[in-house]
Amino acid sequence: MREFYLRLPGPTEIPEEVLLKMARPIIGHRTNEFQQLFLAVTEETKKVFKTKNDVLIFLGSGTGGMEAAVVNLFSPGDTILLISIGVFGDRFGEIAESFGLNVEKLCFPWGKTYDPEIVKKAIYNDKEGKIKGVLVTHNETSTGVLNDLVPIKEILKDHQEILLVVDAISSLGAIDLKTDELGIDVAITSSQKALMIPPGLTLISVSDKAWEAVEKSKTNKFYWDFKKASANLKKGSTPYTPAVSLIFGLRESMKLIHKEGLENVFERHILLSRAFREGIKAMGLTLFADEQYASPTVTSVRMPDAVDPSKLRKILENEYRVFVAGGQQKLKDTIIRVGHMGYIDKFDIINTLWALGMSLDKLGCEVDTLSGIDKAQEVFKEV
Amino acid sequence: MREFYLRLPGPTEIPEEVLLKMARPIIGHRTNEFQQLFLAVTEETKKVFKTKNDVLIFLGSGTGGMEAAVVNLFSPGDTILLISIGVFGDRFGEIAESFGLNVEKLCFPWGKTYDPEIVKKAIYNDKEGKIKGVLVTHNETSTGVLNDLVPIKEILKDHQEILLVVDAISSLGAIDLKTDELGIDVAITSSQKALMIPPGLTLISVSDKAWEAVEKSKTNKFYWDFKKASANLKKGSTPYTPAVSLIFGLRESMKLIHKEGLENVFERHILLSRAFREGIKAMGLTLFADEQYASPTVTSVRMPDAVDPSKLRKILENEYRVFVAGGQQKLKDTIIRVGHMGYIDKFDIINTLWALGMSLDKLGCEVDTLSGIDKAQEVFKEV
Numbered sequence: 001m002r003e004f005y006l007r008l009p010g011p012t013e014i015p016e017e018v019l020l021k022m023a024r025p026i027i028g029h030r031t032n033e034f035q036q037l038f039l040a041v042t043e044e045t046k047k048v049f050k051t052k053n054d055v056l057i058f059l060g061s062g063t064g065g066m067e068a069a070v071v072n073l074f075s076p077g078d079t080i081l082l083i084s085i086g087v088f089g090d091r092f093g094e095i096a097e098s099f100g101l102n103v104e105k106l107c108f109p110w111g112k113t114y115d116p117e118i119v120k121k122a123i124y125n126d127k128e129g130k131i132k133g134v135l136v137t138h139n140e141t142s143t144g145v146l147n148d149l150v151p152i153k154e155i156l157k158d159h160q161e162i163l164l165v166v167d168a169i170s171s172l173g174a175i176d177l178k179t180d181e182l183g184i185d186v187a188i189t190s191s192q193k194a195l196m197i198p199p200g201l202t203l204i205s206v207s208d209k210a211w212e213a214v215e216k217s218k219t220n221k222f223y224w225d226f227k228k229a230s231a232n233l234k235k236g237s238t239p240y241t242p243a244v245s246l247i248f249g250l251r252e253s254m255k256l257i258h259k260e261g262l263e264n265v266f267e268r269h270i271l272l273s274r275a276f277r278e279g280i281k282a283m284g285l286t287l288f289a290d291e292q293y294a295s296p297t298v299t300s301v302r303m304p305d306a307v308d309p310s311k312l313r314k315i316l317e318n319e320y321r322v323f324v325a326g327g328q329q330k331l332k333d334t335i336i337r338v339g340h341m342g343y344i345d346k347f348d349i350i351n352t353l354w355a356l357g358m359s360l361d362k363l364g365c366e367v368d369t370l371s372g373i374d375k376a377q378e379v380f381k382e383v
Numbered sequence: 384m385r386e387f388y389l390r391l392p393g394p395t396e397i398p399e400e401v402l403l404k405m406a407r408p409i410i411g412h413r414t415n416e417f418q419q420l421f422l423a424v425t426e427e428t429k430k431v432f433k434t435k436n437d438v439l440i441f442l443g444s445g446t447g448g449m450e451a452a453v454v455n456l457f458s459p460g461d462t463i464l465l466i467s468i469g470v471f472g473d474r475f476g477e478i479a480e481s482f483g484l485n486v487e488k489l490c491f492p493w494g495k496t497y498d499p500e501i502v503k504k505a506i507y508n509d510k511e512g513k514i515k516g517v518l519v520t521h522n523e524t525s526t527g528v529l530n531d532l533v534p535i536k537e538i539l540k541d542h543q544e545i546l547l548v549v550d551a552i553s554s555l556g557a558i559d560l561k562t563d564e565l566g567i568d569v570a571i572t573s574s575q576k577a578l579m580i581p582p583g584l585t586l587i588s589v590s591d592k593a594w595e596a597v598e599k600s601k602t603n604k605f606y607w608d609f610k611k612a613s614a615n616l617k618k619g620s621t622p623y624t625p626a627v628s629l630i631f632g633l634r635e636s637m638k639l640i641h642k643e644g645l646e647n648v649f650e651r652h653i654l655l656s657r658a659f660r661e662g663i664k665a666m667g668l669t670l671f672a673d674e675q676y677a678s679p680t681v682t683s684v685r686m687p688d689a690v691d692p693s694k695l696r697k698i699l700e701n702e703y704r705v706f707v708a709g710g711q712q713k714l715k716d717t718i719i720r721v722g723h724m725g726y727i728d729k730f731d732i733i734n735t736l737w738a739l740g741m742s743l744d745k746l747g748c749e750v751d752t753l754s755g756i757d758k759a760q761e762v763f764k765e766v
Contacts, residue, residue, distance in 0.1 A: 003408060004408070004410070006408075006409065006410070006411060010624065011409050011410075012409075013408065013409070014408065019406040019408070022405065022628070023403060025385075025387070025397065026389070026396070026581055027387070027389070027706075028391045028708075029582075031700075031706065059442070059443060059447070059582065060442060060443055060447070060606070061624045062623070063605075063606055063624075064443070064606045067606045076603075094605070095605045098605040099603045100603055190624070192409075192624060198626065199412075199624040199625065199626050199627055200626040200628075200629065220459075220482045220483055220602075221481065222446075222477070222478045222481040222482070223444075223446055223450045239446075240445070241394065241444045241445065241573070241582040243582050243626075244394055245405070245581035245582075245583075246583065317414075323410075325411075
């Protein structure tokens with residue numbers, strides 16, 4: 001039997017093909033073979049970003065990628081507008097503050113999306129043009145809310161001097177992010193989410209406008225230097241040793257994604273997440289996030305008052321070998337978070353609903369597991 | 384037949400056991416299993432560092448680890464003394480300058496070690512006590528020279544306020560580095576050298592004195608923050624997603640190293656490197672580095688005037704599937720560099736000598752391959 005089932009919002013399960021490719025003997029990063037591979041895989045990722053911009057691949061976690069964006073685009077004292085709807089939005093603001101930026105924070109209630117009117121007001125009130133960039137999370141992993149970025153695009157239409165910087169860590173490769181169409185200057189993702197490879201890579205798209213900002217940035221930097229990465233990429237290389245084995249994995253995951261078809265991958269995530277949410281509701285449980293903006297990659301489920309989420313997770317782990325995440329910070333005792341991104345299919349949705357029902361049952365909490373499964377399969381039958 | 388033989392000074396070959404462990408399904412980094420693993424593997428690495436100090440493991444390349452040391456220990460305007468004997472010493476200085484440090488450079492001729500008298504003078508002339516740290520490379524990968532750190536320890540004996548920061552990237556795990564005995568405050572290594580796993584981890588030891596400096600550092604930082612890493616490590620965790628699969632690999636490589644015995648690993652590297660050097664000389668070739676300080680992990684070989692190193696490397700790659708490195712910067716047309724660290728045995732030395740002899744022969748350069756092999760086996764017979 002399978003050792004366990006990862007229903008975390010990252011790291012996510014890794015296809016066997018990817019695991020095996022990463023187990024081949026390693027090659028040197030200054031060899032022709034690596035250089036051709038690195039150039040080819042970079043091109044493949046651009047299709048996932050839906051961009052003609054440069055994509056830089058660094059050895060680091062997603063947080064490293066967020067830091068890289070901040071230190072390359074801005075200078076100490078610069079003002080940025082932060083749109084935060086949860087833990088990872090807040091983190092983006094903390095990073096900016098760590099490097100001396102003046103962070104104008106727009107924080108919205110957890111479980112909801114942002115209010116475009118408030119963003120609009122903040123931008124329009126900035127008569128002196130102090131705001132150099134808008135930092136926003138595409139898919140907030142801590143609450144399971146997907147931000148629609150179209151309103152931001154509209155607001156920024158008349159403010160071409162402002163950079164749009166998007167944390168797409170838990171969305172890219174699972175949720176359609178039209179980087180160029182939305183005018184996103186920098187989008188950041190990482191390897192261990194929808195890209196289905198282990199943690200270790202952060203991928204960053206950089207627009208022409210972003211490159212102009214890079215030229216002006218006075219923030220001290222070395223490891224994350226975009227210019228050095230770009231100069232090396234032209235030769236299929238990296239300034240410092242790259243994560244060779246993860247690049248093997250990324251090539252394979254790109255093959256899998258493009259074989260299924262990018263639009264099919266997006267549709268699959270929408271379908272599976274909808275089935276999961278409908279199942280959850282039919283079981284008698286409550287969704288935490290505003291359903292209108294529910295994330296296709298992670299669902300937050302509000303726990304019944306009588307249920308301690310950490311006890312529930314223990315049962316799920318010990319009896320069903322299913323790993324889900326708890327809530328973060330103030331949501332610790334309120335929700336569980338279920339990841340359904342990357343290497344996932346209908347069986348995973350049904351299994352997770354069933355294991356969740358059985359575990360709640362064991363805790364003495366009455367839920368209607370079969371109705372949950374029935375509702376999920378109804379969603380599947382629709383297509 | 385084997386696809387290729389990596390005789391690079393990193394990435395180095397990876398034992399099959401390590402490759403296979405990394406191919407197991409990934410686990411969550413906030414799980415008990417990972418936390419226990421991370422704590423255990425951190426303890427195992429301390430033995431390799433020969434330290435009772437903390438060891439922090441970051442997702443990043445060795446250069447990232449060097450940056451982490453600089454941004455955590457110092458503040459803009461601080462003065463540090465750099466001891467450079469090659470490319471990687473220079474890089475350490477560039478990193479320090481990138482973060483606003485005042486770098487007093489002591490650069491020594493490539494192929495030689497540093498002159499302790501000059502270092503002593505620099506320290507003793509610093510009447511105002513401006514020097515906050517000495518940055519030095521243990522094993523210079525660009526030239527194949529091992530710096531003996533004992534003289535530095537002696538010089539710093541009466542200067543307890545100065546931090547000793549050592550780049551041990553191409554030494555730790557292959558060459559005996561007595562971190563505590565030498566009074567090293569921060570030693571940095573990375574995964575893809577003697578630790579025999581793919582690139583992606585940087586490991587950093589931090590002494591009590593270094594922690595005091597960390598408290599005083601005013602350099603902006605987020606991703607590389609030692610304090611956050613240390614606070615999380617107490618719970619077996621990391622502030623941001625760690626490279627889970629590489630931690631699986633590190634556990635396995637620690638097992639292999641401790642199974643062989645750390646001192647035996649060091650002895651093996653000394654023996655193999657000596658056999659290789661003797662073989663090279665007996666073939667009629669010249670070593671680039673001062674033999675008195677020749678590195679046990681990488682050997683630089685001066686090319687005969689008639690030989691273009693890049694042509695030689697092409698033949699080695701195409702006909703013998705042996706990958707060696709070229710010279711860097713001003714040594715590009717002068718040397719080749721042969722790595723013999725980590726997962727390596729007597730066969731590898733003999734094979735490399737033989738392939739090198741055959742390839743030089745093909746280029747019309749007369750060398751005595753058999754004498755080289757004979758001399759190497761004589762060295763092996765001594766023990």
